[in-house]
Amino acid sequence: MGIVVQKFGGSSVADAERLLKVCKHIIKEHNEGNNVAVVVSAQGKTTDKLISEEREITKNPNKREHDTLVSVGEQITISKLAMTLEELGYKAISLTGWQVPIVTTNEHGNAKIKYINNEKILDLFNKGYIVIIAGFQGVSEELDITTFGRGGSDTTAVAVAASLKADKCEIFTDVDGVFSSDPRIVKNVKKIDNICYDEMLELSSMGAKVLHNRCVEIGKKYNLPIIVKSTFEESSRGTIVDNNYMENITISGVTKDTNVARITVMGLENKIGRTYNVFKLLADNNINVDVIVQSFGENVNKNLSFSIKTSDLESAVKLLNDNIENIGAREIRYFDNLSKISIIGIGIANKTGVAADMFEALYENDINMHLISTSEIKISVLVDREESDRAVRAIHQKFFNN
Amino acid sequence: MGIVVQKFGGSSVADAERLLKVCKHIIKEHNEGNNVAVVVSAQGKTTDKLISEEREITKNPNKREHDTLVSVGEQITISKLAMTLEELGYKAISLTGWQVPIVTTNEHGNAKIKYINNEKILDLFNKGYIVIIAGFQGVSEELDITTFGRGGSDTTAVAVAASLKADKCEIFTDVDGVFSSDPRIVKNVKKIDNICYDEMLELSSMGAKVLHNRCVEIGKKYNLPIIVKSTFEESSRGTIVDNNYMENITISGVTKDTNVARITVMGLENKIGRTYNVFKLLADNNINVDVIVQSFGENVNKNLSFSIKTSDLESAVKLLNDNIENIGAREIRYFDNLSKISIIGIGIANKTGVAADMFEALYENDINMHLISTSEIKISVLVDREESDRAVRAIHQKFFNN
Numbered sequence: 172m173g174i175v176v177q178k179f180g181g182s183s184v185a186d187a188e189r190l191l192k193v194c195k196h197i198i199k200e201h202n203e204g205n206n207v208a209v210v211v212s213a214q215g216k217t218t219d220k221l222i223s224e225e226r227e228i229t230k231n232p233n234k235r236e237h238d239t240l241v242s243v244g245e246q247i248t249i250s251k252l253a254m255t256l257e258e259l260g261y262k263a264i265s266l267t268g269w270q271v272p273i274v275t276t277n278e279h280g281n282a283k284i285k286y287i288n289n290e291k292i293l294d295l296f297n298k299g300y301i302v303i304i305a306g307f308q309g310v311s312e313e314l315d316i317t318t319f320g321r322g323g324s325d326t327t328a329v330a331v332a333a334s335l336k337a338d339k340c341e342i343f344t345d346v347d348g349v350f351s352s353d354p355r356i357v358k359n360v361k362k363i364d365n366i367c368y369d370e371m372l373e374l375s376s377m378g379a380k381v382l383h384n385r386c387v388e389i390g391k392k393y394n395l396p397i398i399v400k401s402t403f404e405e406s407s408r409g410t411i412v413d414n415n416y417m418e419n420i421t422i423s424g425v426t427k428d429t430n431v432a433r434i435t436v437m438g439l440e441n442k443i444g445r446t447y448n449v450f451k452l453l454a455d456n457n458i459n460v461d462v463i464v465q466s467f468g469e470n471v472n473k474n475l476s477f478s479i480k481t482s483d484l485e486s487a488v489k490l491l492n493d494n495i496e497n498i499g500a501r502e503i504r505y506f507d508n509l510s511k512i513s514i515i516g517i518g519i520a521n522k523t524g525v526a527a528d529m530f531e532a533l534y535e536n537d538i539n540m541h542l543i544s545t546s547e548i549k550i551s552v553l554v555d556r557e558e559s560d561r562a563v564r565a566i567h568q569k570f571f572n573n
Numbered sequence: 574m575g576i577v578v579q580k581f582g583g584s585s586v587a588d589a590e591r592l593l594k595v596c597k598h599i600i601k602e603h604n605e606g607n608n609v610a611v612v613v614s615a616q617g618k619t620t621d622k623l624i625s626e627e628r629e630i631t632k633n634p635n636k637r638e639h640d641t642l643v644s645v646g647e648q649i650t651i652s653k654l655a656m657t658l659e660e661l662g663y664k665a666i667s668l669t670g671w672q673v674p675i676v677t678t679n680e681h682g683n684a685k686i687k688y689i690n691n692e693k694i695l696d697l698f699n700k701g702y703i704v705i706i707a708g709f710q711g712v713s714e715e716l717d718i719t720t721f722g723r724g725g726s727d728t729t730a731v732a733v734a735a736s737l738k739a740d741k742c743e744i745f746t747d748v749d750g751v752f753s754s755d756p757r758i759v760k761n762v763k764k765i766d767n768i769c770y771d772e773m774l775e776l777s778s779m780g781a782k783v784l785h786n787r788c789v790e791i792g793k794k795y796n797l798p799i800i801v802k803s804t805f806e807e808s809s810r811g812t813i814v815d816n817n818y819m820e821n822i823t824i825s826g827v828t829k830d831t832n833v834a835r836i837t838v839m840g841l842e843n844k845i846g847r848t849y850n851v852f853k854l855l856a857d858n859n860i861n862v863d864v865i866v867q868s869f870g871e872n873v874n875k876n877l878s879f880s881i882k883t884s885d886l887e888s889a890v891k892l893l894n895d896n897i898e899n900i901g902a903r904e905i906r907y908f909d910n911l912s913k914i915s916i917i918g919i920g921i922a923n924k925t926g927v928a929a930d931m932f933e934a935l936y937e938n939d940i941n942m943h944l945i946s947t948s949e950i951k952i953s954v955l956v957d958r959e960e961s962d963r964a965v966r967a968i969h970q971k972f973f974n975n
Contacts, residue, residue, distance in 0.1 A: 186629075187626070187629040187630050190630065221649070224589070224653070225653070225656065227588075227589040228589050228592065228653055228656050228657050228660060229656050229657070229659070229660040231660075232656045232659075233655065233656055233659045235666070235667075236652040236653075236655045236656045236659070236666075236667055237652070237656075239648060239651065239652040239655075239667055239669070240648075240649060240652035240653065240656075242648075243645035243648050243649055246641060246642075246644075246645050246648075247623070247642060247645055249641065250638040250639070250641040250642035251626070251627070251630055251638075251642065253635065253638045253641075254627065254630050254631050254634045254635055254638045254639075254642075255630050255631070257631070257634075257635045257638070258630060258631040258633075264637070264638075265637075265638055265641055267641070267718075269671070270716055270717075314672055315672075316669075
């Protein structure tokens with residue numbers, strides 16, 4: 172008898188009618204003889220509504236109370252889904268985060284899972300129940316309710332699946348899987364059938380909104396197959412995230428991230444430790460630096476360029492200017508008109524010609540590259556933001572012929 | 574340092590503005606140097622809304638899931654109220670039923686409190702917190718969420734107060750206390766300043782909607798003063814429910830219950846055990862019988878009349894007719910056009926003249942009495958339902974001169 176974990180997001184469980192559709196997927200696995208655990212998010216706009224009511228009270232809510240408040244969203248969904256399954260004649264039971272329990276750190280709003288006690292779930296499986304678990308929430312060792320932040324329900328699902336040594340974890344969503352690019356930019360995006368964890372991690376962090384990094388990391392750690400598929404398309408086979416990828420190199424996707432700004436520290440003294448000082452200052456103030464390019468030359472001074480998130484730009488520029496003498500620079504320049512375009516694929520860095528193909532696509536379309544960085548599975552370039560959609564289309568055309 | 578428990582109902586906590594008003598009462602007790610525990614209900618129509626959503630799924634919800642669903646109402650209120658107090662600069666913390674914990678039987682929808690572990694509350698008091706507790710809910714020993722049914726938040730408040738050996742338990746409501754009759758019937762109702770537990774129990778069960786019986790019973794058992802007062806009238810002194818009543822007899826109130834039907838079992842054989850058989854049959858089918866009158870006579874047969882709730886009438890009549898041969902009766906008659914009018918007051922039964930005054934008021938107004946029953950602190954009569962408001966006014970006039 173296999174164990175399957177399924178996760179349904181907020182729009183998949185938005186109302187009574189959709190809950191019925193969700194039940195079809197659950198019952199299918201149940202009737203195939205599997206033990207099924209189901210993880211759900213809050214219905215539709217429930218969480219947004221609670222947060223807007225909270226704002227009427229305070230702009231700066233106590234974090235523990237905030238978690239107690241927003242966690243009711245998933246509690247509503249689990250009880251409704253269990254009732255729906257019972258109404259259809261199946262034995263189902265709901266568990267909140269603390270009932271499982273999913274034990275977390277006490278970092279309210281961004282709690283990390285310490286461990287999951289799976290005894291209760293296994294006991295309920297033995298009694299023939301379909302077990303419905305609230306996503307996004309856990310309980311600290313002090314018995315406070317905690318929540319996980321963005322992508323939290325995916326994280327619950329994969330963590331529960333890992334804890335149960337499930338055969339698979341299915342993440343149901345609005346779309347049919349993970350795509351080779353953003354369908355709002357590229358017309359004929361290609362659904363990815365298989366992708367490995369590392370590629371998925373790059374896709375997630377590059378702005379493909381399908382799976383949250385935390386859940387992919389857990390899947391990778393426990394080598395748990397994660398399947399992303401559509402709630403509403405019956406025939407959806409989705410995208411399988413696992414480590415059974417082919418040996419030969421494939422480009423999985425082309426991504427765009429517009430939340431990119433560039434800072435150039437001009438006239439930095441050419442002394443040992445100067446570069447380190449700049450990045451230490453930024454790190455001490457929780458500003459993450461992404462792509463870095465340093466000009467080398469014969470000169471006494473050098474220029475240091477790097478990209479950061481647009482949202483960090485203002486504080487970073489102020490920080491550098493406040494410390495300009497200390498870091499030994501002449502001037503801080505910045506640009507907030509860039510996007511980062513990346514291609515993701517296993518072994519990219521080892522294959523000659525992939526980078527050349529990417530750059531050729533941009534060259535053929537007269538698109539200038541500002542900064543370039545590469546990793547084992549990714550090549551990124553910064554381009555002018557106004558050119559970014561054209562850049563994505565040109566590169567996608569190059570690798571996918573559409 | 575004293576301990577005070579305050580309870581605020583659904584309309585008192587309906588929105589952000591009202592939560593601020595509620596805080597005034599809490600802060601007043603806190604600033605007087607008391608440890609304050611606050612029990613709250615779900616906001617306004619929250620529970621009704623959840624139940625109507627539930628009905629879209631099923632007419633017959635699983636009771637455990639129903640409790641998990643509706644318990645979110647109070648969880649929303651506790652977190653919002655704690656945030657509101659924090660926003661005002663006070664240390665406050667919320668506790669759900671399971672976080673306290675309030676441990677109950679597992680009768681979902683009508684759970685009884687087994688015990689309250691007050692360690693956490695006392696620890697939080699020691700750390701200077703105002704403690705906000707979800708009403709209406711607890712947790713079974715199997716860690717399932719349970720709820721208490723009607724009047725559940727009052728019960729939580731009085732039980733928490735008893736467990737903490739609080740100096741008082743204040744039940745805040747829309748009105749200024751407990752009144753001598755229903756203001757919709759009698760113009761010049763009198764607010765009761767002091768009332769004892771037994772009288773309050775009779776008033777509650779007679780349809781005065783202020784306090785639920787369960788909470789009055791707990792108050793009586795632990796001799797805990799309960800104060801019913803208005804959330805919105807600052808000067809409200811309310812009604813004190815305790816055992817410090819005066820020795821002399823006072824009529825506390827006049828009540829009306831329209832949920833009354835009468836059944837007459839005609840031609841019952843005059844044999845030992847016949848009456849018992851009728852009531853055993855009803856009791857076995859969970860039908861409560863209230864006032865009973867049996868005609869005695871020289872005849873072979875007798876008639877047995879009794880009152881029951883209107884809501885039980887249909888099933889009771891069917892039950893009796895189905896078993897008419899077995900119980901040895903000729904015919905079952907029933908009337909669903911009665912109301913029960915009661916006067917409540919300590920020592921009524923021992924004081925000559927009280928019953929006479931009541932009957933005189935009815936006689937003077939040409940109101941016919943169908944059945945009469947008396948107890949230590951109550952005299953009830955059944956009258957035609959269409960006469961019932963007139964009856965209440967006549968009796969109230971007699972005893973309160975208005």
